Amino acid sequence: MQSNSVQSYEHLAPSRAVKIRQRFVPFVVMAVVLLLIPFFDPSRTMYSLTAAMGINIVFALSYNMLLGRGGLLSFGHAVYFGLGGYAALHAMNAIDAGNSAFWSNYPVFMLPVVGFAIGALAGAVIGWPSCKRSGVPFAMISLGVAELVAAAGYMFGSIFGGEMGVTGDRMVGPQAFGLSMGPVEDVYWFIAFWTFVGTLGIYAFTRTPLGKMSEATRDNPERVQFVGYDPNRVRYLVFIFAGAFAGLAGGMSAVNYEIFTPESLSLVPSGLVLLMAYIGGIRYFTGPIMGAILLTYMQSMLSDYSEAWLLYLGLLFIAIVMYAPGGVAGMVFGLLEIFRHGGAREMLIRRVQQAVGVALAFTGLVILIEVAVRWSNGYGEVFEPFGLHLGIDTPLSWILILGFFGAGFVTLRLARNNEEGHA
Amino acid sequence: MSTPALSIKGLKKNFGPAEIICGVDLDLEPGERHAIIGPNGAGKSTLFNLISGLYHPTEGSVKLKGEEITGLPPHVINRMGLSRSFQVSNIFANMTVRENVRCGVLYSLGHGYSFWRNVGNLREVQQKTGEVLERVGLLDKAHLPAALLPYADQRTLEIAITIAGGADVVLLDEPTAGMSHSETDRAVALIEQATAGKTLIIVEHDMGVVFNLADRISVLVYGQIIATGTPEEIRGDPRVREAYLGDEDEQQVLAGGAQ
Ligand SMILES: Nc1ncnc2c1ncn2[C@@H]1O[C@H](COP(=O)(O)OP(=O)(O)OP(=O)(O)O)[C@@H](O)[C@H]1O
Numbered sequence: 001m002q003s004n005s006v007q008s009y010e011h012l013a014p015s016r017a018v019k020i021r022q023r024f025v026p027f028v029v030m031a032v033v034l035l036l037i038p039f040f041d042p043s044r045t046m047y048s049l050t051a052a053m054g055i056n057i058v059f060a061l062s063y064n065m066l067l068g069r070g071g072l073l074s075f076g077h078a079v080y081f082g083l084g085g086y087a088a089l090h091a092m093n094a095i096d097a098g099n100s101a102f103w104s105n106y107p108v109f110m111l112p113v114v115g116f117a118i119g120a121l122a123g124a125v126i127g128w129p130s131c132k133r134s135g136v137p138f139a140m141i142s143l144g145v146a147e148l149v150a151a152a153g154y155m156f157g158s159i160f161g162g163e164m165g166v167t168g169d170r171m172v173g174p175q176a177f178g179l180s181m182g183p184v185e186d187v188y189w190f191i192a193f194w195t196f197v198g199t200l201g202i203y204a205f206t207r208t209p210l211g212k213m214s215e216a217t218r219d220n221p222e223r224v225q226f227v228g229y230d231p232n233r234v235r236y237l238v239f240i241f242a243g244a245f246a247g248l249a250g251g252m253s254a255v256n257y258e259i260f261t262p263e264s265l266s267l268v269p270s271g272l273v274l275l276m277a278y279i280g281g282i283r284y285f286t287g288p289i290m291g292a293i294l295l296t297y298m299q300s301m302l303s304d305y306s307e308a309w310l311l312y313l314g315l316l317f318i319a320i321v322m323y324a325p326g327g328v329a330g331m332v333f334g335l336l337e338i339f340r341h342g343g344a345r346e347m348l349i350r351r352v353q354q355a356v357g358v359a360l361a362f363t364g365l366v367i368l369i370e371v372a373v374r375w376s377n378g379y380g381e382v383f384e385p386f387g388l389h390l391g392i393d394t395p396l397s398w399i400l401i402l403g404f405f406g407a408g409f410v411t412l413r414l415a416r417n418n419e420e421g422h423a
Numbered sequence: 424m425s426t427p428a429l430s431i432k433g434l435k436k437n438f439g440p441a442e443i444i445c446g447v448d449l450d451l452e453p454g455e456r457h458a459i460i461g462p463n464g465a466g467k468s469t470l471f472n473l474i475s476g477l478y479h480p481t482e483g484s485v486k487l488k489g490e491e492i493t494g495l496p497p498h499v500i501n502r503m504g505l506s507r508s509f510q511v512s513n514i515f516a517n518m519t520v521r522e523n524v525r526c527g528v529l530y531s532l533g534h535g536y537s538f539w540r541n542v543g544n545l546r547e548v549q550q551k552t553g554e555v556l557e558r559v560g561l562l563d564k565a566h567l568p569a570a571l572l573p574y575a576d577q578r579t580l581e582i583a584i585t586i587a588g589g590a591d592v593v594l595l596d597e598p599t600a601g602m603s604h605s606e607t608d609r610a611v612a613l614i615e616q617a618t619a620g621k622t623l624i625i626v627e628h629d630m631g632v633v634f635n636l637a638d639r640i641s642v643l644v645y646g647q648i649i650a651t652g653t654p655e656e657i658r659g660d661p662r663v664r665e666a667y668l669g670d671e672d673e674q675q676v677l678a679g680g681a682q
């Protein structure tokens with residue numbers, strides 16, 4: 001017995017190589033990507049797109065502290081984003097006003113810290129009653145809180161600026177790192193820095209005892225009580241941190257857009273962040289990052305091409321929920337797994353078959369929607385991709401729609417038969 | 424006489440009109456190994472739920488090492504040094520075996536709700552987790568997801584989580600249920616060794632295990648303890664024989680027969 005106590009169990013922990021590969025390398029890659037982006041001389045549009053992505057990455061990751069890691073479904077996470085953002089904007093205006101020694105020496109670059117603090121405070125206040133429940137009641141409370149705070153946002157004009165919101169000017173106060181915050185490049189470095197810090201912070205949280213017990217509470221709230229933890233307490237603390245990081249993202253947004261409106265507190269952004277996390281994959285740390293990048297891209301790019309982009313977003317969400325609950329990350333890591341374990345050629349072929357099938361059927365659906373939207377608008381506008389003329393009364397439209405649908409359906413069928421043949 | 428490790432007085436529990444526990448009194452000496460036996464539905468698990476704080480008693484009191492714990496929430500009772508296992512494995516299925524045990528270790532080593540430490544750097548936690556894993560014989564399966572463990576190993580993990588926090592009063596609810604003979608023998612050896620010097624209450628259907636392990640035995644029937652005594656006393660008690668009448672196997676064991 002005595003001799004056992006001197007034995008070391010360090011070999012139980014992941015090896016150094018594994019730690020470096022799984023924890024260190026991804027962050028180095030992230031840092032390198034963030035550092036390299038400006039060297040590709042991005043356009044203004046690309047800069048504003050990357051800024052939006054950075055903000056959404058931190059926001060979606062903070063949301064996943066609740067949903068993926070804590071098992072808490074919230075419909076009101078934008079409340080903390082919004083309150084953090086408003087706080088940062090008011091602080092920005094205080095820097096501008098220069099009435100207090102503290103604020104006139106506060107660099108705009110550090111405003112996300114204000115967002116973080118206010119997000120945490122809001123989480124602590126609102127989480128106090130809401131974290132006494134979990135499951136459906138928690139979700140309903142979060143919905144109620146979101147309604148309430150958004151309504152308050154429209155009512156208390158002096159704080160939230162009414163419909164027009166509160167605006168600010170980021171080129172004020174002392175400079176940090178020699179950034180005037182005027183040009184997009186400066187803003188880029190600001191966003192890149194805080195995206196990295198936010199991601200690192202949220203990742204670090206998953207490695208703490210509280211982060212681990214958050215997962216344990218998600219999986220088995222009964223049992224955690226019998227190892228000394230109060231599940232409500234765990235949820236409450238996690239909620240505060242999720243609010244804080246959402247507030248940090250809000251602070252990034254405040255500096256980037258220099259405006260916040262009560263809309264930002266509403267159910268719409270709360271729903272969007274849920275979609276980002278879920279579509280990206282809530283079971284993976286990187287899932288919400290992928291979801292944020294994808295949805296931000298769709299939001300800004302697709303909305304230029306098609307007014308039906310929200311419809312596509314809805315379709316994507318439903319498809320993920322039904323057929324790929326692991327989200328984008330689940331699919332990516334699933335594929336990597338197949339490659340790594342080589343020899344699973346059939347598996348790979350099947351995946352390709354499925355992808356082709358989905359793409360074909362989806363193309364049919366896109367034509368249908370685009371044709372229908374233009375027809376329904378009634379301006380006589382017609383869908384004209386690749387020089388084709390696809391009106392509602394053109395036979396070609398219907399041939400293409402049915403053709404793509406049919407081809408997609410058959411391909412998916414084949415893939416499935418293959419699967420059953422191998423099972 | 425020293426303060427009892429656990430002292431139950433006039434404990435009652437009703438579910439609606441049904442009286443499930445109807446006045447249980449029981450005192451446990453520190454270091455005692457106490458078995459609770461009784462037919463299905465007698466209220467053994469309910470008694471555990473009352474002691475460990477999962478249910479609130481309708482009446483009566485429970486004291487842990489002299490301190491009143493009636494009505495306290497389970498996590499507080501656990502921190503005061505009482506730990507329990509479940510009849511149906513109640514583990515963290517999505518975590519690895521090692522992480523499961525670590526969940527049992529963290530609080531007791533003072534890392535409660537800490538969000539400023541990296542679990543990977545907590546030497547003590549790592550050491551303790553390893554020790555518990557080694558002790559229960561799950562070291563080689565440390566990295567398996569708990570859900571993938573064979574049934575007997577899940578039962579072992581259940582015990583491992585229960586003892587990981589170092590509680591000195593341990594409640595085990597049918598730890599060997601569903602195990603084969605050899606698995607049961609291993610589990611009993613483990614329980615004996617892991618609870619050495621601790622106060623143990625064990626609910627068990629296997630009379631062989633009970634008579635081997637227990638210093639004293641209580642017989643719970645219809646929510647009442649009809650007899651408490653040493654294995655010899657229980658063997659000879661006519662009321663116990665009556666309660667088990669009809670069950671030939673148990674009769675044999677009670678009579679000290681073929682085993
Ligand atoms: N939460 C509850 N609500 C209502 N009735 C309950 C509840 N929990 C237990 N009971 C009832 O209490 C009685 C005793 O149950 P308990 O699980 O304590 O028995 P047990 O002695 O552990 O039996 P077993 O040997 O089968 O495990 C049963 O009739 C059960 O239906």
Ligand SMILES: [Mg+2]
Binds near residue numbers: 467468469510596
């Ligand atoms: Mg039971």
